[in-house]
Amino acid sequence: MPIDVNAALTAAPTVREAGWTERDVILYHLGLGAGVDSLNPAELEWVYEKNLKVLPTFAMVAGQGVSAGAVTPAGLNLPGIDIDLRKILHGGQSLTVHAPIPASGAATISSRVADVWDKGKAAVIVLEQSAQDSGGNPLWTTAMQIWARGEGGFGGDAGPDGSHAVPERSPDTVLASPTSTQQALMYRLSADMNPLHADPAFAKMAGFDRPILHGLASYGIVCKAVVDGVLDGDPTRVRTFSVRFAGSLYPGETIETAVWRDGDTLTVLATCPERDGQPVLTHATMEIR
Incomplete structure (x- = not known):
């Protein structure tokens, strides 16, 4: 059986040490499109080591992140789980920030399968990652939802209700984040080197007109847009950020x-205007400080 739920949930967490530098942070921010207006003092704080700020979504790639250890060309290699990579899809992502991420530092990162949900035609595997600094203080917790097509129907818990709607009123703010045609090529240097994001021939075999932008790049771009446009450029105000990946984006779009905004809760919807408002990120909420 490809998924042994009990084995997956009872397996001991994997633990590794991770470190990063200001160069890693700057490269990550450049991969999100930061620094285009290099004479803007506020923008420069994302890409220059003097007064360098760190987006909380840097947690996705710090020390290469949980996905680098979990998803390999051979498939999803986790205790109790043996699934062909072609069957899986990164369906959603959440992040809880316990303390500001330093511009350079180290962390002990613990990863485990936190849940396996039965969606009928698919299983959803929730991979949780927790990071602590050298003093044992929590830095962040992430949860990645991986949809495994054809692996449901085992009689398990269906998981939380996935329904979500934006408020029935005009948004308080609308923010535009143009991407460059080389955006995916830059972002992949910080994280996922999958050829889907670089090789036109590979992308066509996967059913796309051309290479697509990483979902986690869109996640970071939207987080930066909200920090810049709503939170006065202060990334430490982000407490949580959860999304569902709803559609692909081509670099250059x-x-x-x-x-x-409703108090300390932001509801977010990210779309692509060049394709008639096609959703990119949905079911998105951010809790702020």
């Missing part, structure tokens, strides 16, 4: 982010 724009991400348009609509934001509705």
Whole structure:
């Protein structure tokens, strides 16, 4: 059986040490399109080591992140789980920030399968990653939802209700984030080197007109847009950020982010205006400080 739920949930966490430098942070931010207006003092703080700020979504790639250890060309290699890579899809991502991420530092990262949900035609595997600094203080917790097509129907818990709607009023803010045609080529240097994001022939075999932008790049781009446009450029105000990946984006297209604010909760919807508002990120919420 490809998924042994009990074995997956009871396996001991894998633990590794990770470190990063200011260069890693700067490269990550450049991969999100930061620094285009290099004379803007606020923008320079994302890409220059003097007063360098760190987006909380850097947690996705710090020390290469949980996905680098979990997803390999051979498939999803986890205790109790043996699934062909072609069957899986990164369906959603959440992040909880416990403390500001330093511009250079180290962390002990623990990874485990936190849940396996039965969606009928698919299984959803929730990979949780927790990071602590050298003093044992929590830095961040992430949860990656991986959809495994054809692996459901085993009689397990269906998981939380996936329904979500944006407020029935105009958004409080709409933010535009143009991407460059080399955006994926830059972003992949920080994270996922999958040829889907670089090789036109490979992308066509996968059913795309050309290489697509990483979903986690869109995740970071939207987070930066909200920090810049709603949170006065202060990344430490982000407490949580969760999304569902709803559609692909081609490098060179724009991400348009609509934001509705209700106290310390932001509802977010990211779409592509060049393709008639096709959704990119949905079911998106951000809790702020």
